[in-house]
Amino acid sequence: MFGTSGIRGTVGDEVTADLALAVGRAVASEGYDSVVLGRDVRESGTMLVDAVAAGLRECGTDVIEVGVEATPTVARSIAHLDADAGIVVTASHNPETDNGLKLWTPSGKAFGPEQRNAIERRIREDDYELGAWDELGTRRRYEDATQFHADAIADAVDIEGSPTVVVDVGNGTGGITAAVLDDLGCTVETLNGQPDGSFPARPSEPNADTLETLAAVVEHTDADLGIGHDGDADRMMAVDETGTFVPKDALLAVFAREAAGEGDRVAAPVDTSLAVDDALTAVGASLTRTQVGDVYVAERATEADVSFGGEPSGAWIWPDETLCPDGPLAACKLVAFVASRGPLSELAGEIEQYPIRRTSIEVTDKTAVMNAVRERVTASYDEVDTLDGVRVETDDGWFLIRASGTEPLVRITAEARAAAAAERVFDEASSLVEDES
Numbered sequence: 001m002f003g004t005s006g007i008r009g010t011v012g013d014e015v016t017a018d019l020a021l022a023v024g025r026a027v028a029s030e031g032y033d034s035v036v037l038g039r040d041v042r043e044s045g046t047m048l049v050d051a052v053a054a055g056l057r058e059c060g061t062d063v064i065e066v067g068v069e070a071t072p073t074v075a076r077s078i079a080h081l082d083a084d085a086g087i088v089v090t091a092s093h094n095p096e097t098d099n100g101l102k103l104w105t106p107s108g109k110a111f112g113p114e115q116r117n118a119i120e121r122r123i124r125e126d127d128y129e130l131g132a133w134d135e136l137g138t139r140r141r142y143e144d145a146t147q148f149h150a151d152a153i154a155d156a157v158d159i160e161g162s163p164t165v166v167v168d169v170g171n172g173t174g175g176i177t178a179a180v181l182d183d184l185g186c187t188v189e190t191l192n193g194q195p196d197g198s199f200p201a202r203p204s205e206p207n208a209d210t211l212e213t214l215a216a217v218v219e220h221t222d223a224d225l226g227i228g229h230d231g232d233a234d235r236m237m238a239v240d241e242t243g244t245f246v247p248k249d250a251l252l253a254v255f256a257r258e259a260a261g262e263g264d265r266v267a268a269p270v271d272t273s274l275a276v277d278d279a280l281t282a283v284g285a286s287l288t289r290t291q292v293g294d295v296y297v298a299e300r301a302t303e304a305d306v307s308f309g310g311e312p313s314g315a316w317i318w319p320d321e322t323l324c325p326d327g328p329l330a331a332c333k334l335v336a337f338v339a340s341r342g343p344l345s346e347l348a349g350e351i352e353q354y355p356i357r358r359t360s361i362e363v364t365d366k367t368a369v370m371n372a373v374r375e376r377v378t379a380s381y382d383e384v385d386t387l388d389g390v391r392v393e394t395d396d397g398w399f400l401i402r403a404s405g406t407e408p409l410v411r412i413t414a415e416a417r418a419a420a421a422a423e424r425v426f427d428e429a430s431s432l433v434e435d436e437s
Contacts (some may be wrong), residue, residue: 024055219243
């Protein structure tokens with residue numbers, strides 16, 4: 001039921017009001033007495049919020065509804081409102097046809113495997129603690145979640161001067177970024193700022209292809225950089241002052257290098273580029289790899305010597321602030337870096353770029369394929385990590401083979417410091433999967 005980032009799927013097929021009701025009942029039956037509830041801009045969210053709230057209240061849990069908000073806004077509100085958990089109705093960067101639910105703890109960390117398994121078990125076994133007529137939970141509205149989040153970001157970030165920033169909200173919930181940057185003295189231009197769950201301006205996921213308009217605006221104006229969010233603003237990507245999309249691993253390395261000091265570690269998933277290792281080594285820090293998924297990065301970030309956690313997908317975590325990936329906080333921190341350190345093109349240009357190859361292979365039974373691949377790899381290679389899929393260090397570079405969390409796919413990533421070596425490693429990994437497919 002839960003992928004690497006919560007429950008997601010097509011509305012009316014995988015994601016229904018029945019499912020939302022069941023999740024609400026299960027969460028309440030697990031003993032969470034009060035829950036903060038919010039949603040992104042998708043129209044189906046109205047129906048799903050009502051169903052979740054009904055399930056929670058039916059089992060005696062009080063609901064604190066914050067309305068349409070960025071996911072990090074909802075996650076930060078849990079502790080602020082002294083609640084026990086949070087639920088966001090969102091499909092994040094997925095297309096407009098989808099919706100979903102993601103569950104959060106007061107620390108800002110998403111529900112971990114044990115908590116998710118408990119919810120799944122209750123739904124599978126139809127095991128709920130339904131309340132009597134006089135034991136129903138309450139439902140109330142909290143109106144100041146955005147202001148609380150904005151104040152927290154402003155307290156955490158100082159921006160020198162008045163840099164010019166273009167913020168592409170992508171018709172989602174990331175308008176808080178533009179508002180906070182304006183309050184911090186920046187000159188801000190907003191693109192696609194009208195909330196619309198059909199995402200008419202561009203696909204929700206921010207990447208080099210979908211942020212072409214942002215790149216063009218930045219290139220042809222005097223903007224210092226551009227910011228792009230996904231539908232629920234947990235992700236943030238960037239465009240430098242020349243209108244060039246900053247590669248995902250390069251942006252991770254920029255954040256990691258700025259956050260880490262001598263002896264610190266940075267948490268990032270197993271598919272992270274060698275460029276991040278090299279950037280951290282240069283400042284006396286190191287990378288600790290996790291499973292793919294912000295919950296695993298956040299869990300590692302609770303360790304005392306981990307100063308930052310991030311995923312190349314655009315999820316950035318500063319554990320001293322929150323364990324939730326906070327796109328607006330990341331945007332403001334990046335603007336502050338640029339204002340104090342110089343152009344983003346130079347900051348990103350200091351990061352080595354190595355050839356990296358990625359592909360996905362459709363398979364009938366991804367579990368069987370992965371079991372066979374794991375058996376062959378552990379018998380054939382010395383440097384094997386099975387934390388998440390199979391990651392192999394070779395003399396030329398590394399490759400990762402892992403099953404998709406949501407689709408019948410096996411994903412392959414390969415990287416080396418030279419192009420020819422990257423091709424060799426990629427071909428080596430691909431043949432392992434193709435032989436078992």
